[in-house]
Amino acid sequence: MAAGFKCLAALAAALALLPAARASSLVNYGDMNAPHLWSELSALEHGYGEDVRVVQLGDSHTGGDYFTQALREQMQQRFGSGGIGWLTPGYVKNQRSAQxxxxxxxxxxxxxxxxxxxxxxxxxxxxxxxxxxxxxxxxxxx
Structure with missing residues (x-):
């Protein structure tokens, strides 16, 4: 599985463990770092955690905000906005920002x-x- 998809899968798995996401059809693909992320997100959701930053490195589909936009929006609605995030240095072919x-x-x-x-x-x-x-x-x- 490509690294970008493993990271998204770990994020999906993290959200799946949180109460509001359990009813969805998210799949945990077994990322060994996911339990730490779940713990940090749960603490943040309950008001006693610190900022959680997620870095997604990938190709134009993630860098161009195509796949990551929906996931980022859901996480920001639930946990608060950490800002705009990644921007390319000016217009670059096949890149875009939803923000x-x-x-x-x-x-x-x-x-x-x-x-x-x-x-x-x-x-x-x-x-x-x-x-x-x-x-x-x-x-x-x-």
Missing amino acids: VLMRMSGQWNTRVSHSEPGNFPLGGVVNQASSGATIEIAPKIA
């Missing part, structure tokens, strides 16, 4: 790690602005 609008103007040089060798940050994308280029990021939800 923000991104507008870029002017000339940008976009480099992606799968197209060229080099040292890249997490996400594998570098967007370099030419003189006068701008980027505007605005929340979709006020």
Whole structure:
């Protein structure tokens, strides 16, 4: 099973153990780190836990917020919002965010790690602005 799906499965399993999620058809695929996550989420739900941060590393379906949007929204409704989360550095083909609008103007040089060798940050994308280029990021939800 791909690492991205294992992480989502662990999250689904964590939610399944919490009372409101038990009636759903979530499946526990046996992630060995899941019990700790369940414990942290349960503590948070009962008002005595600390912030719980979940990191999902994956391909364009998770990085582009396609699969993760619904899961994030459900968790934020239940446990509170920890913020917008991951954003690519400007518009990147096949990436999107359910949380923000991104507008870029002017000339940008976009480099992606799968197209060229080099040292890249997490996400594998570098967007370099030419003189006068701008980027505007605005929340979709006020």
